[in-house]
Structures are given as C-alpha cells and as structure tokens.
Amino acid sequence: MVDTKDYGEYKTAWCPGCGNFPLLKAVKQALVKRGLEPHQVLFIAGIGQAAKAPHYLNANLFNGLHGRCLPVATGAKLVNPDLVVIAESGDGCMYSEGGNHFLAAIRRNVDITLLAHNNQVYGLTKGQASPTSDEGFTTKAQPEGVALAPFNPLAVAIAMHAGFVARGYVGLEDHLVDVLVQAIGHRGLSLVDILQPCVSFNRVNTYQWYKDRCKPLPSSYDPTDWEAAIRFSQQWGDEIPVGVIYRNERPPFEDHFSALRKGPLVGQELERGRLAKIIETYT
Amino acid sequence: MKRERRVKQKRRREKRTGHPAERKFVNILIGGEAGQGLQTVGSIFAKSLVRSGFSIYATQTYESRVRGGHNTFSIRVGPEKVLAGQEAIDILIALDEETIDLHQKELTKSGLIIGDGEWKRKGKNWIGLPLKEFGEKTYWNTACMGVAAGLIGLDEQVVAKAIEDTFGKERSKENWKVLEASYHWLKEQSLDWEKLADIPRPAKRLVMNAHEAVALGAISAGLKFCAFYPMSPSTSIAQALIDRAKDMDLVIEQAEDEIAAINMAIGASYAGAPSMVPTSGGGFGLMVEAVSLAAITETPVVIVIGQRSGPATGLATRTEQRELGFVLNAGHGEFPRAVFAPGTIEECFHLTRKAFELAEKYQGPMFVLTDHFFADSYRDIKPMDVSKLSFVRPQGDPSSVKTPYLRYRITRNGISPRLLPGLSKHLVVADSHEHTENGHLTENLSVRPKMVDKRLRKGDGIRSEAIPPNFQGDRKADVLLISWGSTKGAAEEAAIQLRSRKKRVATLHFSQVWPMVPDQFVKHLEQSKRVICVESNATGQLAQLIRKETGFFIGKRISRYDGLSITPQYILSRL
Numbered sequence: 001m002v003d004t005k006d007y008g009e010y011k012t013a014w015c016p017g018c019g020n021f022p023l024l025k026a027v028k029q030a031l032v033k034r035g036l037e038p039h040q041v042l043f044i045a046g047i048g049q050a051a052k053a054p055h056y057l058n059a060n061l062f063n064g065l066h067g068r069c070l071p072v073a074t075g076a077k078l079v080n081p082d083l084v085v086i087a088e089s090g091d092g093c094m095y096s097e098g099g100n101h102f103l104a105a106i107r108r109n110v111d112i113t114l115l116a117h118n119n120q121v122y123g124l125t126k127g128q129a130s131p132t133s134d135e136g137f138t139t140k141a142q143p144e145g146v147a148l149a150p151f152n153p154l155a156v157a158i159a160m161h162a163g164f165v166a167r168g169y170v171g172l173e174d175h176l177v178d179v180l181v182q183a184i185g186h187r188g189l190s191l192v193d194i195l196q197p198c199v200s201f202n203r204v205n206t207y208q209w210y211k212d213r214c215k216p217l218p219s220s221y222d223p224t225d226w227e228a229a230i231r232f233s234q235q236w237g238d239e240i241p242v243g244v245i246y247r248n249e250r251p252p253f254e255d256h257f258s259a260l261r262k263g264p265l266v267g268q269e270l271e272r273g274r275l276a277k278i279i280e281t282y283t
Numbered sequence: 284m285k286r287e288r289r290v291k292q293k294r295r296r297e298k299r300t301g302h303p304a305e306r307k308f309v310n311i312l313i314g315g316e317a318g319q320g321l322q323t324v325g326s327i328f329a330k331s332l333v334r335s336g337f338s339i340y341a342t343q344t345y346e347s348r349v350r351g352g353h354n355t356f357s358i359r360v361g362p363e364k365v366l367a368g369q370e371a372i373d374i375l376i377a378l379d380e381e382t383i384d385l386h387q388k389e390l391t392k393s394g395l396i397i398g399d400g401e402w403k404r405k406g407k408n409w410i411g412l413p414l415k416e417f418g419e420k421t422y423w424n425t426a427c428m429g430v431a432a433g434l435i436g437l438d439e440q441v442v443a444k445a446i447e448d449t450f451g452k453e454r455s456k457e458n459w460k461v462l463e464a465s466y467h468w469l470k471e472q473s474l475d476w477e478k479l480a481d482i483p484r485p486a487k488r489l490v491m492n493a494h495e496a497v498a499l500g501a502i503s504a505g506l507k508f509c510a511f512y513p514m515s516p517s518t519s520i521a522q523a524l525i526d527r528a529k530d531m532d533l534v535i536e537q538a539e540d541e542i543a544a545i546n547m548a549i550g551a552s553y554a555g556a557p558s559m560v561p562t563s564g565g566g567f568g569l570m571v572e573a574v575s576l577a578a579i580t581e582t583p584v585v586i587v588i589g590q591r592s593g594p595a596t597g598l599a600t601r602t603e604q605r606e607l608g609f610v611l612n613a614g615h616g617e618f619p620r621a622v623f624a625p626g627t628i629e630e631c632f633h634l635t636r637k638a639f640e641l642a643e644k645y646q647g648p649m650f651v652l653t654d655h656f657f658a659d660s661y662r663d664i665k666p667m668d669v670s671k672l673s674f675v676r677p678q679g680d681p682s683s684v685k686t687p688y689l690r691y692r693i694t695r696n697g698i699s700p701r702l703l704p705g706l707s708k709h710l711v712v713a714d715s716h717e718h719t720e721n722g723h724l725t726e727n728l729s730v731r732p733k734m735v736d737k738r739l740r741k742g743d744g745i746r747s748e749a750i751p752p753n754f755q756g757d758r759k760a761d762v763l764l765i766s767w768g769s770t771k772g773a774a775e776e777a778a779i780q781l782r783s784r785k786k787r788v789a790t791l792h793f794s795q796v797w798p799m800v801p802d803q804f805v806k807h808l809e810q811s812k813r814v815i816c817v818e819s820n821a822t823g824q825l826a827q828l829i830r831k832e833t834g835f836f837i838g839k840r841i842s843r844y845d846g847l848s849i850t851p852q853y854i855l856s857r858l
Binding site for chain 1 (some may be wrong): 491495531547555666709
C-alpha cells in the first residue's frame with residue numbers, strides 16, 4: 001500500500017507560511033488516495049515558486065520553461081497514456097505566459113490534471129500583478145492599480161466545455177484533497193484552480209480574506225449543468241464557490257489516435273515491412 | 284569508317300532541322316496559374332519519364348496565394364544523372380498565355396511552345412492545340428502534357444499508367460481519353476523534333492522530393508511523434524508524415540503555435556518517442572527558447588528548418604539559405620549541436636536518419652536544413668532498402684542503472700543513462716534549471732561548472748562523428764567551388780561544364796555544416812588558386828563560418844538572394 005511517506009519530505013525554497021505548503025501536502029494525499037505509486041505519476045512543471053512544488057515530492061518530473069508545461073504534458077501523455085500526468089504551475093505560468101496553450105489544452109481535452117496555484121500575484125519576480133489580480137490591486141509595478149480585467153480561468157474553461165473544472169482553497173484541506181482526487185480520476189483535461197495566499201507580496205488576498213469567502217458548493221449542486229456552472233464561475237466577491245463546478249464526459253484526446261489503440265507509443269517497434277511498401281509507392 | 288559516316292549523317296540532319304540530333308538533356312517548363320493543376324501534371328510527367336528510364340530534376344516556383352498568379356513546374360530530363368535544373372527551355376507548356384510572354388526569352392533556338400490554338404500565335408516554334416476538340420477545360424493540362432510527352436517520344440501507355448496511379452481508375456477515364464486524343468493529334472502533324480534516345484531496360488527508380496525524403500528518413504530512423512504549425516515550405520514534411528501516420532502508427536499533431544510544437548516534441552521525446560519538428564525560419568524563431576530546453580534537459584529532438592527568404596515574412600514561397608548563422612547560434616546558453624544540410628534527395632533521407640541517431644545518442648537538439656527550392660525539387664533516386672536499416676529505440680535498461688538512478692550522472696563522455704518515465708520504478712527527473720545529477724534544481728555553484736562541462740563533453744563525440752565535406756576534382760584546382768545544402772548539384776554541374784572547357788575545377792560541398800572540422804578540408808582551400816563560395820544568401824554565411832573556424836578568407840562569393848535557386852548557368856555567368 002502506498003503511503004504519503006513514499007512521496008517524501010523535502011526542504012523547500014518557499015517563504016514560511018506560503019500557501020504552497022498545504023497545497024503540496026494535499027497533492028501527496030490525493031495521490032495516495034488514488035493508490036498511485038510515485039513511478040506511475042509524471043509531473044510537468046513550469047517556472048515560478050509554484051512550479052517548484054513537484055521537486056519536493058517523489059515522482060517523475062519534467063520541469064520545463066515558463067508557460068510551456070501544457071504542451072510538454074500533451075506530448076508526454078500522447079506517447080505514454082499509462083502515465084498519470086499532472087501539469088503544475090502558478091497563475092502567471094498557466095494563464096499568462098501559457099495562455100494559448102491553456103486554451104488549446106481545453107480544446108484538446110488531453111487526460112491531464114492541470115493544477116494552477118492561484119495567489120493573484122507574481123511571487124518569484126517579487127510582487128508584480130498576475131493575470132488573476134483584481135482590478136485596482138496595487139503593486140510596485142502597477143503603482144496606480146491594475147487596470148486590466150482579471151482573467152477568469154473557470155469561466156473561460158466552462159465556456160469552452162472543458163472536461164472538468166474545479167476550484168479549491170488551501171485552507172479547506174480535506175475539501176481540496178477530495179477535489180484533487182476527483183480531478184486526477186477524471187479522463188480528460190481537469191482544471192483545478194487552487195486559491196492560496198502569497199504571504200510576501202499579496203497583502204489583500206490573505207488567509208483571512210479567502211477564509212471569509214470560500215464556500216464549498218452545496219451537495220445538491222449538479223456539476224453537469226453547464227448554465228449553472230457558468231453562473232457559479234462568475235461569483236467572485238463576498239462569496240467564492242469552491243468545488244467541482246463543471247464536468248462532462250467528452251472523450252479524451254488520446255482516444256482519437258489509431259496509433260494509440262495498440263497501447264502506448266513508447267516501445268512500439270518500427271514496422272519495416274510497411275515502410276518498404278510505402279517506399280514502393282514512389283516508383 | 285562507320286563512325287565517320289554516322290557523324291556526317293548527324294551533321295546533315297542537324298543542318299536540316301536546326302537543332303542537335305542527340306538531345307542529351309531536355310528542359311521542359313510548364314507554366315500557368317495556381318489551381319490549373321501544374322503540380323499534378325508535372326508529377327505525372329516526371330513519373331512517366333523516370334519509369335521510361337530517364338533521369339530527372341524537377342523544380343517548382345509559385346507565389347504565396349491559392350489561385351491565380353504565375354507558377355511553374357520544370358523538368359530537366361536526360362539519359363544520365365541530372366544534377367540541377369536550368370533556365371534555358373526546350374519545351375514550354377503554356378497553360379495560360381502569360382506564360383509565353385514571361386518565358387519566351389528563355390527558349391532555346393530550337394525550343395517549342397505548346398499552348399491553346401485559340402491564342403492565334405504565330406512562329407515556327409508555336410504548336411497551337413485544338414484543345415476544345417480534346418475534351419473539357421479541366422483536362423487541357425493533360426492534353427498539353429500528352430503532346431509534349433509524345434514529342435519527346437514517351438510511350439503513351441506509360442503516361443496512362445502514371446495517370447492511373449495518381450487519380451485511380453475511375454477518375455482517370457476522362458484523362459485517358461484526352462491523352463489518347465493528344466497523342467493521336469500529334470501523330471497527324473509533321474513535327475520534326477528529335478526524340479530522346481530510348482532506354483532499353485529502365486532500372487526501377489523512385490521519384491521523390493527533399494521533404495518526402497526527410498519524412499521517410501525520419502520514419503525509418505524510428506520517428507513516432509511530430510508536432511508542427513503549418514508554414515511554407517515545411518508543412519510538406521508534416522503532411523508526408525500525416526499521410527503515413529495510420530500505416531506506421533505515428534502521432535502527428537498540429538500544435539497551436541510553434542512554441543507548443545517543439546515543447547510537445549520535447550515532452551514526447553522525454554516519454555520515449557523519437558520526435559521531430561519541421562518549421563521555417565520564422566517558426567523556428569519562436570522555438571528557440573525550447574532548443575535551449577532540449578539542451579539542458581538533454582532531451583533528443585530533431586528540428587528541420589526549410590529555409591526561405593527573410594527577414595520576417597520575406598518572400599514566403601521563395602528560396603534562400605539564410606538560417607545557417609541563426610541555427611548555429613540559436614538557443615541561450617552554451618551546448619553542443621549538429622547541423623546537417625543535405626545536398627541531394629538521398630542525403631535528405633540519410634542525414635535525417637543521422638540527425639535522429641545523434642539526437643538519441645548525445646541527448647539533445649539536432650538540426651537539418653533544407654530550403655524552399657529543395658523542398659519542391661523532385662529527382663529520381665535508387666530505391667532505398669529499409670529492411671536492414673537500424674532505428675532509434677530510446678529505451679534504456681532500467682536493470683542496468685545504479686541505484687539511486689541519476690538522470691544526469693556525470694560521465695567521461697558526458698552521456699548520462701537515459702531512462703523513460705513510468706517504465707520502471709526509477710524516477711526520471713529532468714529540469715530546465717541547473718540541476719544536480721538526480722535532476723533536481725540546484726543553486727550549488729560548484730555543481731554548475733561540472734554540469735556545463737558534462738554537457739559540452741558530448742560535443743567532442745558529436746565532432747568525432749562529423750561528416751567531412753565532399754571534395755571532387757583536381758587537387759590543385761584553378762577554381763574551387765564551395766557550396767552547402769541544396770546548391771550541391773548546381774555547383775557540381777557548373778564544375779563539369781568548366782572541365783569540359785579544359786578548366787581545372789574542383790568542388791567542396793558541406794552536407795554537414797556543424798561541427799566544422801578544419802583538418803577535414805583546409806588543405807583543399809590552400810591548394811586551390813581561387814576559392815569561390817556559392818550561397819543563396821547575401822552575406823556569405825558559410826564563407827564567414829569557414830573564416831571563423833579556419834582563418835581562411837574567401838574573397839570571392841557567388842550569392843543569390845532574389846528568391847530563385849542557384850543554377851549552373853547562374854554560377855557560370857558570374858565566374
């Protein structure tokens with residue numbers, strides 16, 4: 001039986017009190033709850049404080065470039081669909097630098113779990129606005145306040161009929177673990193936007209701020225109701241709903257490739273006889 | 284005595300007909316608008332010629348548009364290996380009248396023009412066809428080709444078979460009727476045109492262009508994954524792979540942009556599939572950060588760049604050899620690489636294979652440079668025997684590695700044991716940060732130089748496998764023509780023509796432009812009286828590289844950057 005100890009404990013480069021700590025713990029618990037062993041899991045990380053998270057547990061890891069973890073994850077998953085692929089990075093990496101890949105990943109619906117650490121600020125580059133910063137949020141780089149409308153990842157994903165769309169909050173640990181377990185189990189792209197405070201650069205969206213607002217969706221909530229999901233995704237104020245907001249059963253992208261019906265692409269031998277026949281057609 | 288008589292007969296005949304009796308090479312140019320089926324009839328014509336035993340070199344030019352404009356498909360044909368295309372036209376097939384106005388000046392003295400009889404053109408070289416009598420307008424291209432094929436003496440049945448192989452039986456029926464009508468019409472004319480000599484037992488040859496050869500070379504090397512974003516001229520590589528994906532169990536994905544394409548390929552390769560990305564200069568510009576990623580994560584990936592005119596969008600469908608300097612230096616940071624620039628269709632196949640082998644062995648990005656002209660150039664080649672070719676299997680042996688497994692174990696040759704994620708209990712950790720041997724990020728500054736050195740040591744191995752440039756001709760030549768990539772044939776034919784004028788000429792061709800190993804070729808530079816570098820770019824990128832690596836300054840350059848390819852005539856007229 002796999003245990004959280006199998007995923008290890010490591011020294012981190014995070015600030016004391018960082019929202020990444022409970023998030024890392026929740027991810028390990030979710031993996032254990034799904035009965036996954038470290039070698040069955042592949043993390044693809046971007047760049048930023050959030051993207052360091054997979055370095056602090058035992059699993060396969062490809063830590064790539066800022067904004068580019070989704071295409072790397074897509075390539076890896078298509079080659080070996082047996083791997084449980086988790087793309088993990090921050091709001092800047094996923095929604096800003098990687099914005100085009102975010103849209104394309106939703107459209108493809110590859111069986112990847114997308115974990116976006118959302119603290120509404122850039123931490124590693126020391127406090128600039130992020131794509132999810134609220135309007136008016138002041139920083140050193142935006143001294144007169146953010147003028148851009150915030151990116152709403154959930155609303156965008158639901159509008160595009162993404163396979164699985166959820167929001168978690170690191171302060172609601174058991175709830176977050178449950179959302180992660182569902183996300184990892186979903187076949188298709190599962191987006192989990194995870195609210196977590198940045199204790200160094202975000203003095204507005206603090207633990208207390210989120211605690212006052214984050215409310216789990218009622219048990220009567222039907223995540224297959226797209227219109228309700230769109231409505232809930234717009235809620236961002238005195239109350240912020242957390243939980244699985246939308247899901248559907250769209251088949252995952254990898255099901256479309258005839259080459260994958262025989263099993264993973266990795267290890268498949270070259271069929272020289274068939275190639276010879278193809279070459280014949282050039283006579 | 285016999286021989287003398289034959290020569291006399293030949294002279295008499297030449298005098299009577301006004302053109303030489305033995306046509307060694309014939310250059311046929313088909314011109315018309317985009318959408319008139321030039322490429323289709325051109326390739327049917329080329330196929331028919333090759334099946335009849337002739338050697339061909341077919342090239343194309345076109346504008347960046349879907350319909351209209353002026354496009355050409357030219358086939359130079361002869362009884363022996365054709366090294367390059369040429370400008371002078373022997374048979375001009377005009378699918379529109381503009382073609383005549385544009386190309387008339389390129390006709391040889393005995394050259395003929397084939398076109399629509401209704402254009403009412405005059406002149407002894409004009410062959411106006413009663414196209415309406417042959418069939419519907421859609422098939423006029425076939426009719427014009429049929430007359431040209433008949434003129435040079437191709438068997439109608441060979442052409443009919445090539446049509447069938449292109450369209451299938453059902454769709455060939457109307458084409459066959461028109462073909463028959465055109466052959467029949469030709470028979471009734473008293474056109475005096477020296478036919479190509481018969482080739483009794485034609486050997487089996489393939490007709491292939493550079494990008495088809497790249498794609499097949501890649502598959503034969505074990506390619507399993509390709510991601511791309513469409514861009515001329517390299518879309519044709521992806522398309523050739525897509526066409527074979529089902530048969531060969533490949534995954535080919537059109538990415539949302541070039542950045543995604545190369546990152547997908549890197550992810551795929553990390554997970555165990557030999558991967559490739561085809562692109563052109565602009566697309567490669569977007570990929571550059573990920574080249575660096577492949578280098579530091581030590582992930583094999585083959586990048587093919589079909590060069591075209593630049594900067595930026597430049598001339599989107601015209602040729603240039605502009606990216607040598609770019610590719611040599613692309614990617615931030617220092618890391619080894621190899622850059623191939625195949626000069627023939629065969630080399631496209633084999634050097635793409637070599638790129639895959641090196642990428643796997645040395646675990647990093649490897650490059651193949653083609654160009655727009657080359658991508659659309661068809662030639663006849665000997666069929667490759669794939670039954671014995673080796674292919675890349677990126678599966679390390681998990682039982683042979685020491686525990687704990689270290690993805691970036693420091694070794695003497697810099698090559699670390701590569702395992703694949705998920706195939707064993709060993710965890711495979713790759714990182715774009717500087718990392719320790721286990722793959723996790725580090726800021727330990729004593730680790731850093733060790734890792735830099737480890738990666739660079741792989742460069743020694745790559746260098747030891749560098750293919751020397753191909754030297755042909757006199758060791759102490761008066762003129763040495765240097766070329767790289769697709770200009771090989773043009774340079775070699777120019778040299779042949781110069782030798783026939785009793786000039787001492789040699790050629791030196793680089794099919795691998797990096798790593799450059801001076802010991803392999805510097806003596807040729809020093810022993811020749813005049814060294815000339817032939818390149819399709821304005822600044823002489825190979826000449827600069829040679830100077831940087833050897834100190835040898837090449838004073839004379841023949842450069843072309845008007846978007847057209849370098850031909851033997853272009854070289855000869857600029858010596």
